[in-house]
Amino acid sequence: MQWGSTGLDGAQVDFVRRTVPGATVTAIESWGLLDTVVLHVEGVEHDVTVKASGPTNTHFPRELLAHRRWTAGLVASGDTGALRTADEDLHVLVLDRVPGHLALGTDDEHSPDVHRQAGTLLRRFHDQHAVRDDGFLRAETAKATAALSSPHRIPAAAADRARRLLERSEPGPATVVPTHGDWHPRNWIVDQGRLRAIDFGRFALRPPAADLTRLAVLHWQHEPELERAFLDGYGDDPREPDAWRWLQLREAVGTAVWAFTVGDERFERQGHSMLADALSAFD
Incomplete structure (x- = not known):
């Protein structure tokens, strides 16, 4: 595969070639929604994952921060790939390759054992640090409210009700x-039954329950045994009912608006479904 077909610019290609001797592109693994390019690159000594993006991409600095400050424990136990090098100006990361296959679309996606491992791994990541943040929930509420003023296709009645709820909410402090x-x-990458983690592009300090929102919508509504397995691995349930319904409301608004912005109709439909469920919690 030629470098010219990868989407990297010349300076980014030169950086990869300098830092990965004998670099050859094996596969393009991007999802295609943002300007992030993900490549499987073979080198003389080892395979790596290269992630590159444009100068305004917000996922790049989050992932760089995560690897520089927060993934060392997971790297030491072999549960994620190490950051080998990065160029902040060029927006390029070079990471050790994580062996295995994506759980998505395979039997592992629906395996209680994999979900139990996911709970255990996430708890270790969460337990590194905790701090009180007096402004987090207020900022997240303001962000969700502002999103409703952006272009979207949320039905007017649902958008109006979500806005009214958000505007009357009284966010307090949160532990992040x-x-x-x-x-x-x-x-999630699975190799011979073992789970490992990839892609920290949405890393941030948040309440721990925030990491359960995707699973709750995508799997636990229809496969409660996966929820039980995950929570068994995690050790407890970090969701407090009232805080959880507000989290789901903010997440649903953000999902529906963001998905419309990037043109992901499947994810947009999911956001609308999430919003209907979130609003029903306030009935």
């Missing part, structure tokens, strides 16, 4: 921890 931000089988 290191969170992955997109914790579900699309970012």
Whole structure:
């Protein structure tokens, strides 16, 4: 595969070639929604994953921060790939290759054992640090409210009700921890039954329950045995009912608006479904 077909610019290609001797592109693994390019690159000594993006991409600095400050424990136990090198100006990361296949679309996506491992791994990531943040929930509420003023296709009645709820909410302080931000089988790699994690592009300090929102919508509604297995691995349930319904409301609004912005109709439909469920919790 030629470098010219990867989407990297010349400076980014030169950086990869300098830092990965004998670099050859084996596969393009991008999802195609943002300007993030993900490549499987073979080198003389080892395989790596290369992630590159444009200068305004917000996922790049989050992932770089996660690997520089928060993934060392997972790297030491072999549960994620190590950051080999990065160029902040060029927006390029070079990571050790994580062996295995994506859980998404395979039997592993629906395996209680894999979900139990996912709970155990996430708890270790969360338990590194916890701090009280007096402004987090207020900022998240303001962000969700502002999103409703952006272009979207949320039905008017649902948008109006969500806005009224958000505007009358009274966010208090929250305990925030290191969170992955997109914790579900699309970012789980399984190798001979063992789970590992990839893609920290949505990393941030958030309440721990924030990492359960994707799973709750995508799997637990229809496969409660996976929820039980996950929570068994995690050790308890970090969701407090009232805080959880507000989290689901903000997440649903953000999903529906963001998916419309990037043109992902499947994810947009999911956001609308999430919003209907979230609003029903306030009935």
